[in-house]
Structures are given as C-alpha cells and as structure tokens.
Amino acid sequence: MNNLKELRQAAGISQAELAKLSGVNKRMIEHYEQGFKDLSKAAFETGLRIAEALDVDPRDLLNKKDLQERAE
Numbered sequence: 721m722n723n724l725k726e727l728r729q730a731a732g733i734s735q736a737e738l739a740k741l742s743g744v745n746k747r748m749i750e751h752y753e754q755g756f757k758d759l760s761k762a763a764f765e766t767g768l769r770i771a772e773a774l775d776v777d778p779r780d781l782l783n784k785k786d787l788q789e790r791a792e
Contacts, residue, residue: 724781725753727774741773 728738728749735753739746744766751757752770759767760782771778 724749724759724770727776727780728753731774733774738770738773742769744770 728735731738733741735749736746738744739749742749748757748766749770752759752762759770767778767781771781
C-alpha cells in the first residue's frame with residue numbers, strides 16, 4: 721500500500737485534479753490508490769510527476785516497507 725490517497729487528500733485535490741496536474745491518467749491514479757497497481761513499481765517519471773503535482777518528495781509516495789525493500 722502507498723501513501724498516495726492520504727497525500728492527495730491532504731493537498732485537498734480530487735483524483736481528477738491530480739490527473740490533470742500530473743499528466744497521469746485518472747484511472748491509473750485510482751488503481752494506485754486502491755492497490756490494483758503498485759506505485760513503487762511505476763516508471764520513475766510517473767512517480768516524479770505525481771510527487772511534483774502534490775508538492776512532495778517522491779519517497780513520500782512510498783511506505784516504509786517499500787523503501788526498506790529498495791535499500792536491500
């Protein structure tokens with residue numbers, strides 16, 4: 721699971737707004753939030769565009785478990 725939904729809600733924007741700001745398809749935003757797709761396995765550019773749209777560090781989109789697995 722990732723932190724995308726929590727960060728998006730904290731920013732006060734809808735999935736459609738995030739899709740428009742990031743250039744990432746709204747359906748993909750939905751899939752990342754619902755866990756159908758793993759954001760930690762998305763293309764770097766996708767994560768970067770979402771992070772920039774939310775004004776967060778790209779690492780904030782991943783949970784601690786994802787970061788630990790990448791460090792190993």
